[in-house]
Amino acid sequence: MKNWKIFVGLAVIAIIIISILVINKKKLAQNTSGGIDLKYFVTVEKVQKKDLETKVSLTGTVYANNDVNILSETSGKVVAVYAKVGDYKPANSIIVQVDDELRKAALMSAEANYEKAKKDFERFQKLYQEKSINEGQLDQAKVGLAMAESQYIIAKRQYEDTKIKTPISGYITARNVDIGTMLQGAPQPTFVANVVDLSRVKVKINLSEIDAAIFKPGDQVKVITDVYPGVIFNGKIEYISNKADEAHTYPTEISIVNQTSHLLKAGMFARVELSSTKNKNVLVIPREALVGSVKNPQVYVVENNIAKLKNVVLGAESGIYVEVLSGLNVGELLVVNGQNNLEDNTKVEIIDK
Numbered sequence: 001m002k003n004w005k006i007f008v009g010l011a012v013i014a015i016i017i018i019s020i021l022v023i024n025k026k027k028l029a030q031n032t033s034g035g036i037d038l039k040y041f042v043t044v045e046k047v048q049k050k051d052l053e054t055k056v057s058l059t060g061t062v063y064a065n066n067d068v069n070i071l072s073e074t075s076g077k078v079v080a081v082y083a084k085v086g087d088y089k090p091a092n093s094i095i096v097q098v099d100d101e102l103r104k105a106a107l108m109s110a111e112a113n114y115e116k117a118k119k120d121f122e123r124f125q126k127l128y129q130e131k132s133i134n135e136g137q138l139d140q141a142k143v144g145l146a147m148a149e150s151q152y153i154i155a156k157r158q159y160e161d162t163k164i165k166t167p168i169s170g171y172i173t174a175r176n177v178d179i180g181t182m183l184q185g186a187p188q189p190t191f192v193a194n195v196v197d198l199s200r201v202k203v204k205i206n207l208s209e210i211d212a213a214i215f216k217p218g219d220q221v222k223v224i225t226d227v228y229p230g231v232i233f234n235g236k237i238e239y240i241s242n243k244a245d246e247a248h249t250y251p252t253e254i255s256i257v258n259q260t261s262h263l264l265k266a267g268m269f270a271r272v273e274l275s276s277t278k279n280k281n282v283l284v285i286p287r288e289a290l291v292g293s294v295k296n297p298q299v300y301v302v303e304n305n306i307a308k309l310k311n312v313v314l315g316a317e318s319g320i321y322v323e324v325l326s327g328l329n330v331g332e333l334l335v336v337n338g339q340n341n342l343e344d345n346t347k348v349e350i351i352d353k
Contacts, residue, residue, distance in 0.1 A: 039347045042338035044302055047328050049283050052318045054214050054276045060205035060254070062268040064196035066168050071189035074098055074161040078181045083172050089195065091169045096177060096192055100162035103155070110148075110155035117141075117148035161185075170197040201256050201264045203235065205272050206249035212240055214276050214316075221254055222273045228262045235272065283328060284321045285312075289336045299328070300335035300342055302350060307335060309344040 080097035083089055124141040127133045166172075174194040177183065183190040203223060207215065215237060223233040235254040244250055254272055258264055285299065292298035297314055300307045312327030328334070333350070335342070342348070 039305075039349045040307075040338055040341050041351050042300075042302070042307070042335045042342070042348045043352070044333040044350055045286065045289075045336050047283065047285060047301075047324075047330055047332045047334050049281050049330060050321075051280045052282050052284055052316055052321060052323050054211075054274075054316060054318050056207070056211050056215075056274045058205045058207070058272050058274075060203040060270055060272055062264050062266055062270050063202050063204060064170070064198055064266040065200040065202060065255075066170065066195075066197035067266065068166070068168055068170075068195050068197075070095070070164065070166060070192045070195060072098075072164060072183040072192055073185055073189065074103075074158065074164075075183055075185045076100075076162065078177050078179055078183060081175070081177070081179055083166075083175060083193065085172050085175055087172045089166050089170065089172060091167065092165050094163045094165050095172070095175070096164040098162040098164065098183060100159060103159040103162055107152075107155040107159045110152040114145075114148040114152040117145040121145040164192055166193075166195045168195060168197050169199070170195040196266055198258050198263065198265065201258050201266070202238065203254040203256065203270050203272055205252050205254065206245070206247070207240060207252050208249060209244065210316075211274070212250040212252075215240065215252075215274055219274070219276065221275075223254065223256055223270050224273070225264070225268060225270045227264075227268060231259075231262050233259070233262075233264065233270075237274075282315070283324045283330065285324055285328070285334055286336055287317070287320050287322050289334050289339065290322070291339055300339045301328070302333040302335060302348055305348055305350075307339075307342045307344070307346045307348045309342075 076098040078096055079099050081095070082093070082097070083095040089095060121141045121144070124133060124138050128135070128138045172193055173196055176191050176193065181190075183192070217237050217239050219237045221235045221237060223235045224231070225233075233256050235256040238253045238255045241251040256264065264270070289299050290297050291300070291309075292311075297312050299310055299312055301310055302308070310327055313325040315323035315325045317323070335348070338348075
C-alpha cells in the first residue's frame with residue numbers, strides 16, 4: 001500500500017515537470033516570433049570587375065635544342081680521334097679519322113678520268129660543229145662524261161666519309177670509338193658519338209584543356225630551377241599540340257636561350273610559370289565567398305540587412321579570385337565572412353573587417 005502511494009507521487013511530479021517544459025517552450029517561441037532580434041555578424045565586399053590573371057606553374061624536363069647520334073657512313077680502322085667527352089665542337093669539326101689511303105687513291109683515279117672525259121667532250125663538240133663527226137659520236141662522248149662525273153662524285157664522297165664530322169655545334173656527351181676501332185658502314189653503321197646543342201634548350205610540359213585554350217604560341221613565360229635558385233630564365237611557348245595525349249593533356253614546348261653563366265643541361269627539371277590576362281574587366285569574387293557544392297556554387301548577398309542566397313555560374317580562376325559569368329551584378333554586397341552560419345533570408349549585421 002505504501003509503495004503504491006510512492007509511485008503515484010512520482011508520476012504526479014513527472015507530469016508537472018513535463019508541463020512546465022512545454023509551457024516554457026511555447027513562451028520562448030512566442031517571444032522569438034514576437035520580437036527577439038536574432039542577427040548574425042558578417043563582413044562584405046562589393047562585387048566588382050577587374051582583370052583576371054591566369055597563373056599556371058608546371059614542372060617539366062629540359063631537353064637539348066638538337067641531340068644527334070653520329071653514325072659511321074664508311075667502314076675501316078680509326079686512325080685518329082679529335083674529340084673527347086665534354087668537348088665543345090663547332091659544326092663540321094672532324095671528331096674521328098678513318099684510314100683513307102685506298103679511298104684517296106680511288107678519288108685521284110676518278111678525278112683524272114673525269115678531267116679526261118670533260119676534255120674529250122669539249123673536243124667532240126668542236127668536231128661536231130665542223131661536221132667532222134656525227135651526232136651519235138657526240139652523244140657517246142656526252143654519256144662518257146656523265147659516267148666519269150658520277151664516278152668522281154662517288155669517290156669524292158667516299159673519301160670525305162673517312163673524316164667523321166659533327167653536323168651541329170655542341171658538346172660531346174658520348175664517344176664509343178678509339179684509335180684502332182674497326183667501323184662498319186650501312187646497313188649496320190657503327191655508333192661513333194653523341195652531340196647535343198645547348199645554345200638553346202626546350203622544356204616540355206603538359207597543359208590542361210582549359211590552359212591550352214588560354215595560352216598560345218609566342219607567349220612569354222618564366223622558367224626557374226632548383227639548380228640555380230633565384231635565377232629566372234625567360235622562355236617562349238613554341239607550340240601547343242592540337243591533339244591531347246592519353247591523359248587528356250596537351251604537350252607543350254617552351255624554348256629558352258641558354259645562358260653561359262647558368263648553363264641548363266639536358267635532363268634537368270625546371271618549373272615553368274605561365275601567366276595571362278586574357279580575361280580583362282570581368283566580374284570576379286573572392287573564392288572564400290562561395291558556399292554550396294562545386295556543381296552548384298552559391299553566394300550570399302546582403303539586401304536591407306537580409307542575407308539572400310544566390311546561385312552563380314563560375315568561369316576562370318586565378319589565385320583567390322574566380323570569375324562570375326552570371327548570377328551577380330556590380331555593386332552588390334557579397335558576404336565574404338560569416339556565411340557558413342547563414343540561411344536564406346537571415347538577418348545580418350555588417351561589420352568592418
